[in-house]
Amino acid sequence: MSVSKGAVLCDGSWNLRIYVTDLQVEKTLRVKGDSHIGGVMLNLVEDLEFAMDWSDHALWWPERNNWLTRTRSTLDQYGVQADAFLHFTPMHKTLRVQLPDLRFLDCRVDFSMKTFNAVIQLCKELGIRHPEELSFCKPLESAHLKHNYKDTLSNRKNKDANGKIPSDTNTFIHGQSPSGSNGSLDKAISPLMCAPGVSKNPKSPISKPALTPESTWKRNQANANSTFSPNGNVSSISFNDSLNLPLSLSPITPNNKARSNLLRPKSLVERARMNVAWLDSSLSIMEQGVREFDTLRLRFKFFSFYDLNPKVDAVRINQIYEQAKWQLLNDELDCTEEEALMFAALQVQVSLQANLPQPSSVDNNSITNAVDDDIDAALSELQVTLEGSHVNSSNNDITQVPELQDYLRFLKPKRFTLKAYKRYWFTCRDLTLRLYKSREECDSHVTPAHDINLRGCEVTPDVCLTQQKYGIKLEVPMTDGMSDMYIRCDTEDQYAKWMAACRLASKGRSLADSTYDTEVASITAFLQMQHPAPAPAINPQELDIATEDYMPPRFLKKLKGKLVHRILEAHANVKDLTLVEAKMNYIKAWQSLPDFGISLFVVKFNDQKKEDLLGVSYNRLMRMDISSGDHLKTWRYSNMKAWNVNWNAKVMMVQFEEGNIIFECLSADCKVMHEFIGGYIFLSTRSKESNQMLNEEMFHKLTGGWA
Structure with a gap:
């Protein structure tokens, strides 16, 4: 056994060097391999003879880059030998x-x-x-x-x-x-x-x-x-x-x-x-x-x-x-x-x-009121769920399956061909979108021209208010990847209804879901906030703002000279919001963006030579084109069976019902991606119980990879 100071005695003891960072002194203790970490620290403190609170201190092993925090473990269990040099240092820094x-x-x-x-x-x-x-x-x-x-x-x-x-x-x-x-x-x-x-x-x-x-x-x-x-x-x-x-x-x-x-x-x-x-x-x-x-x-x-x-x-x-x-x-x-x-x-x-007095958001009864509000909201949601959302229904017949119907325009792009939008009679029912050449064909139960299962599809807004363009982009799972399809609505009201239906259907929820009306209202409010008002509510001369603090750089040159006026026109729509309401609306609008909540990683799949992007979201993984960001394939967590990592090769395998995917993460350590997937699955287990305790053990089990 190598010894840095002192000799190994016949009783098996040896010298252990410990540096006390607070005092900047080095001490040598005579220890044995079966000495417990807690006992070593106790002997060290007694040997220091310096009166201070040492309870926040622990042993740190710089060479091994780890803490010796298990006080009942022995030096042998940690692998500490006579050539080790430890630090006795505060844990809180x-x-x-x-x-x-x-x-x-x-x-x-x-x-x-x-x-x-x-x-x-x-x-x-x-x-x-x-x-x-x-x-x-x-x-x-x-x-x-x-x-x-x-x-x-x-x-x-x-x-x-x-x-x-x-x-x-x-x-x-x-x-x-x-x-x-x-x-x-x-x-x-x-x-x-x-x-x-x-x-x-x-x-x-x-x-x-x-x-x-x-x-x-x-x-x-x-x-x-x-x-x-x-x-x-x-x-x-x-x-x-x-x-x-x-x-x-x-x-x-x-x-x-x-x-x-x-x-x-x-x-x-x-x-x-x-x-x-x-x-x-x-x-x-x-x-x-x-x-x-x-x-x-x-x-x-x-x-x-x-x-x-x-x-x-x-x-x-x-x-x-x-x-x-x-x-x-x-x-x-x-x-x-x-x-x-x-x-x-x-x-x-x-x-x-922020410069004005606000209604008090927290008082002595705030938490109690918040719990009461949660109970009321849960009861209301239960009532709506039992009664249904009554889409296209004027009565309370709960046996009637909600259905959405209207004339819309449709486009399915094909390579090397230019095709315009074509008008169809659309119906949406039970997660399925059916397109007929006319309403009469639908009433006659003719086979639809297109039959699209919306479950698992990607739904992206394709909207430009200045051009009165209200589009919906669908990326539908096919056997050979994702197929792009476009729907064009004529009005905002029409767009809000169909966009809400597509979003819910992609998550496996039908028009009977209690959140349908809320989703429609949210989309409508999001569009309304984007409409410029006839005139600003504030004189542009009275408000001195640095536009670079309010707009992304790519819009600064394009709107130069009229940017402040355009911002204040949009501000007229939100001028009556309180501080918290303005922030909440900002957050909700942020969450409505197509790419919100997608964490990207550069990966290489085992069957591909080129690099791809893998997007990790709260409910799915997405294989994406590395240049355009187009979705090539989507896998839902609901269809996931297991995920594993080869830590030596840094290769990850995720098992789904439809097959396994194996890839190598290039832009970060695979532990990061593993933690994102496990973290989102952990978050999905949270319930509405207000007294729910955070299950730290479960988080580490899902994200640590060393269960």
């Missing part, structure tokens, strides 16, 4: 966290627990419900969007002295920590303390070398002067007054450094490469190369927002709104000109309302 609104907070975060659990603790302090929807990601630079993760990893030459590749964003160290970290010594966690800050180094690298010894106990005393109140108000000794806002409000304009470090992907591939930044939820943030005072971004990772309640979710709604806003302004999501003007108008209304 200062982390600079950037929120979705681009604000920076200096927070005390547990670096030893799994990232998922650290996010839960942080969100609890920030007042953000449903923390399972969020995660940490590392800051990226434009260079990270130029190459795939796999290419960067294979070409990396800067190995450390031991010949090991430094820890990167998504390296899953399964050989050493198959289940991630295991908590924090089962001791009470000291409260997180957050204080606003301005990033000293917003371009912090993706990974850093081993921990630099710091006198953290002195900084802990300084941080004790910063406190965080439950309502989101932050108080500190000194900070920029412009940032002295509750987390339910955000600065209208972020600081220049935060804004300048935002990335604008120029292609679908670059959008996909942005997902390399997500941390592994099953590992601690320290195991992923993050060190004290580093910067991480807290972002909504899973776009499945559960129980968004304005009465108790003021902070959560504001941060979702901010993430949606910057996603649109940075060209991470496409929208039409009319939609961009509508989003800008809602943003103007948010800015105006």
